[in-house]
Amino acid sequence: MKLFEMTALELSRLLQKKEVSAVEVTQSFIERAGEVEPLVQAYITRTPETALAEAEAVDEKRKRGEALHPLAGVPLAVKDNICSCGVRTTCASRFLEQYIPPEDATVVQKARAAGMPLLGKTNLDEFAMGSSTESSAFFPTRNPWNLSRVPGGSSGGSAAAVSSGSAPLALGSDTGGSVRQPAAFCGVVGLRPTYGRVSRAGLIALASSLDQAGPFALTAADAALFLQLIAGQDRADFTTSDEAVPSYLAALPKGVQGLRVGLLVENVPDHFDAEIITAIQEAAKNLADNGAVVEEVSLPHTGASLEAYHLICAAEASSNLGRFDGVIFGRSAAGENINEMYSRSRGEGLGPEVKRRLLLGTYILCESRYEAYYMQAMRVRTLIRRDYESAFKRFDLLLGAVTPTTAFKLGEKLDDPLAMYHADICILHGPLAGVPAISVPYGFDSGGLPIGVQLTAAPFREEILFRAAHFLEQSRGPEPLRPQLSPSGS
Numbered sequence: 011m012k013l014f015e016m017t018a019l020e021l022s023r024l025l026q027k028k029e030v031s032a033v034e035v036t037q038s039f040i041e042r043a044g045e046v047e048p049l050v051q052a053y054i055t056r057t058p059e060t061a062l063a064e065a066e067a068v069d070e071k072r073k074r075g076e077a078l079h080p081l082a083g084v085p086l087a088v089k090d091n092i093c094s095c096g097v098r099t100t101c102a103s104r105f106l107e108q109y110i111p112p113e114d115a116t117v118v119q120k121a122r123a124a125g126m127p128l129l130g131k132t133n134l135d136e137f138a139m140g141s142s143t144e145s146s147a148f149f150p151t152r153n154p155w156n157l158s159r160v161p162g163g164s165s166g167g168s169a170a171a172v173s174s175g176s177a178p179l180a181l182g183s184d185t186g187g188s189v190r191q192p193a194a195f196c197g198v199v200g201l202r203p204t205y206g207r208v209s210r211a212g213l214i215a216l217a218s219s220l221d222q223a224g225p226f227a228l229t230a231a232d233a234a235l236f237l238q239l240i241a242g243q244d245r246a247d248f249t250t251s252d253e254a255v256p257s258y259l260a261a262l263p264k265g266v267q268g269l270r271v272g273l274l275v276e277n278v279p280d281h282f283d284a285e286i287i288t289a290i291q292e293a294a295k296n297l298a299d300n301g302a303v304v305e306e307v308s309l310p311h312t313g314a315s316l317e318a319y320h321l322i323c324a325a326e327a328s329s330n331l332g333r334f335d336g337v338i339f340g341r342s343a344a345g346e347n348i349n350e351m352y353s354r355s356r357g358e359g360l361g362p363e364v365k366r367r368l369l370l371g372t373y374i375l376c377e378s379r380y381e382a383y384y385m386q387a388m389r390v391r392t393l394i395r396r397d398y399e400s401a402f403k404r405f406d407l408l409l410g411a412v413t414p415t416t417a418f419k420l421g422e423k424l425d426d427p428l429a430m431y432h433a434d435i436c437i438l439h440g441p442l443a444g445v446p447a448i449s450v451p452y453g454f455d456s457g458g459l460p461i462g463v464q465l466t467a468a469p470f471r472e473e474i475l476f477r478a479a480h481f482l483e484q485s486r487g488p489e490p491l492r493p494q495l496s497p498s499g500s
């Protein structure tokens with residue numbers, strides 16, 4: 011097996027036994043990226059020199075016998091809306107095309123301090139607004155399982171990087187599904203942690219009450235190890251929690267015996283792809299056959315999550331993105347006066363999806379609309395949170411679909427924003443409630459595209475997600491974790 015085909019945990023073991031060097035591991039992913047990137051285009055910026063220098067430093071430290079983090083020498087790809095000191099961070103927008111952050115986001119700083127070489131910055135929908143990575147101002151990323159399909163979004167580059175073997179681990183952000191949906195489409199594990207579990211400092215804000223950074227990995231164990239590193243309170247983000255970070259890896263072998271699992275009826279409606287519904291039912295049966303107690307559960311207000319999410323997200327985005335005024339970055343040719351400069355810079359620098367949302371957000375925040383839209387959405391949010399609270403009195407875990415379909419075709423929904431929004435129907439209510447959720451690969455459809463199942467737990471119970479995800483992974487049988495990349499697509 012080649013190094014780029016291994017899980018982070020396997021690489022970590024080899025590195026710790028000094029059977030391979032960090033430079034060899036990093037080189038393997040750089041070479042793999044050289045082969046697959048012309049097809050997949052997961053990265054906006056690749057940083058092979060930085061990665062190799064960081065890997066060399068790890069090897070030096072290991073030679074000197076310094077105590078190292080288990081992930082030291084395991085390289086990382088980072089979504090390009092997460093700041094990396096000295097490496098441009100564009101949010102896939104023309105507006106920030108030249109932006110080089112002066113410091114690392116806390117999550118990147120933790121990864122670098124642990125000795126994880128930075129392979130590069132991955133593609134996304136512009137400012138993380140979208141579900142297909144097609145609204146990137148630069149180019150779309152392609153799904154490694156079928157190059158004519160989208161990788162999902164907005165963290166499509168991170169998911170495709172892990173799936174195609176050009177990174178063993180990646181960071182994404184999930185405001186309304188942007189880690190879980192691309193993970194499902196690309197056949198990898200993707201976790202949205204509890205709101206407040208992972209620092210948002212240096213994650214360029216979309217909607218601050220919803221944004222969370224989260225890991226992409228090949229396995230639940232890899233995601234657990236990586237979450238362990240990035241979780242915890244951060245003085246730079248006052249919404250992070252002081253809740254202790256448990257040992258996530260230690261929870262993995264516990265199995266699912268005795269777990270109370272709620273099958274989320276709203277997330278497996280009849281009109282979803284039949285193969286997705288079958289996969290969820292098989293996962294439910296599998297859990298029940300192995301000692302979990304599975305019953306149906308309804309979260310009655312989640313039917314309103316699409317509207318509530320888009321109103322809240324647009325309102326917060328219009329406020330957050332107000333800082334992009336063209337004064338320092340993204341300036342268009344100077345106008346006659348300052349208003350003209352703002353308007354031309356934003357008019358020319360931002361893409362259509364971003365404009366659509368900023369206009370909506372500004373509209374609903376104006377005095378005469380605030381009560382009818384924003385406050386109403388906040389009330390719905392409270393009802394959804396209460397639905398979850400009462401479900402978690404009866405259940406340890408909720409099970410449902412991540413997406414209504416497997417990966418759709420490039421261009422299929424691009425001219426129909428509402429169809430694009432509807433594809434997110436299963437992944438918006440969790441963030442409104444602040445709960446953690448994971449997408450785990452569970453089989454393929456008849457066209458060979460991966461299917462993901464979603465598990466959701468009560469706040470700060472990520473270890474239960476990892477336990478169940480690990481169980482499903484172990485029991486799904488020998489399936490290829492890697493796509494056979496072929497240029498033809500279909």
Ligand code: GLN
Nearest residue numbers: 138140184185186187188
């Ligand atoms: N697809 C969702 C949206 O378009 C989620 C985006 C995200 O999580 N960043 O808003």
